[in-house]
Amino acid sequence: MQKPSQLQLLVYRRFLEQFVVFTDEQWEIFCNELQLKKIKKKEFLIEAGKVCNEVAFILRGAIRYYHVKDGEEITNYFSLENEMVSAYKSFLTQKPSAAYIEAIENTQAIIFNKSSLEKLLEDERINMKMERFGRVVAETVLCCYDDRVTAFIIQTPEERYVSLLESGSPILTRIPQHYIANYLGITPVSLSRIRRRVSKPNTGLRFAAS
């Protein structure tokens, strides 16, 4: 397993500063634990049934989470550059992951291990910061999940699609549409119909109104 380059580490450090700011000494301790991983398209970061022991930071590429139900893959989520990726629940509970995490583009990521986390939580030079780091990351992920649950409760599939559209997320241009359909909780055919409705608004109404 490779070490990340100094430039890659700097990108990661800047990203992490939204959660916690390390001193130079702490950063060096932290960096010693990091690894660089290259994942080819269609390779797995995590497979269902195995315990997830890694949190990754994507330097380049794209990732999808999916479940398998009745032999069918159902895509749950995506992560792109400058995002953290993990089967968090498996990582936190140390129980087998229910989901697969797969690269859908050739991907480079910085990997931080569970065992490293536990080691640093025992290291008095950095343990306070790691506790806070864990807390703030968990809080951030929690807020994302909250939005997602709320969207399922109070929005129709069409409204969820329009929200995604208006958010300007690169997901819409980077990710195959049938994966996005799963992510919105609908079938690919249904998403195609919604796209038609949204792109040609009022076609039926104009006639009635004129």
Place this chain on the structure above:
Amino acid sequence: MQKPSQLQLLVYRRFLEQFVVFTDEQWEIFCNELQLKKIKKKEFLIEAGKVCNEVAFILRGAIRYYHVKDGEEITNYFSLENEMVSAYKSFLTQKPSAAYIEAIENTQAIIFNKSSLEKLLEDERINMKMERFGRVVAETVLCCYDDRVTAFIIQTPEERYVSLLESGSPILTRIPQHYIANYLGITPVSLSRIRRRVSKPNTGLRFAAS
């Protein structure tokens, strides 16, 4: 505002031990910050538009979270005895809550404030424990949200209802059905139909099979 009784505090302490174990000294410091709140049925714990500054622990009663969309209330979640309640996202980000949190039974809760949390995070006798407490609670809530999102992605409404049924959750006996329908992401009418289908399985099939 009242102080909780010794017995109520003991119940809370036992509950919190699944997250973090306080020394007696730390527990006393923590208890000094706690308040007892009595919320009558139909009163609010949090109102939408206001920042949530409290995390509550329900000693007795029942709570529902709901959003208002187009003048309609849409119920998102419930909490019963021995559970923690908060508009976590608002509490964590200090932005206005999008949801209302309302008592649907007369409720007693122990309240822990944001300002108390910040105070204790500065107190060297207890700050490490509070960091960990915050982290573990966030992780726990995150795992619940993960299950909920996954259920929306990979299960049909009927499957979600059956899961709830099989979980043996007291929600089904304590909470009005039209609230449960919202929680499952469907209308009350649709839930009523699902209940009929589930309670009379195979009515259509038996004929074809015999």
Place this chain on the structure above:
DNA sequence: GCGGGACGTTAACAAAAGATAATAAAATAG
């Protein structure tokens, strides 16, 4: 006890979504 509102079920109809299949375009591998 009485009246009004909340709750759950059912029916009838409309709208939306799922399933399946056919087709065409785009991406990929060889």
Place this chain on the structure above:
DNA sequence: CTATTTTATTATCTTTTGTTAACGTCCCGC
């Protein structure tokens, strides 16, 4: 470059869900 696979759209049909309204029951406040 060509052959194959993947992807997106569209059509058809079925199933499910939403909408609205009616009805009966239960509960609560007065």
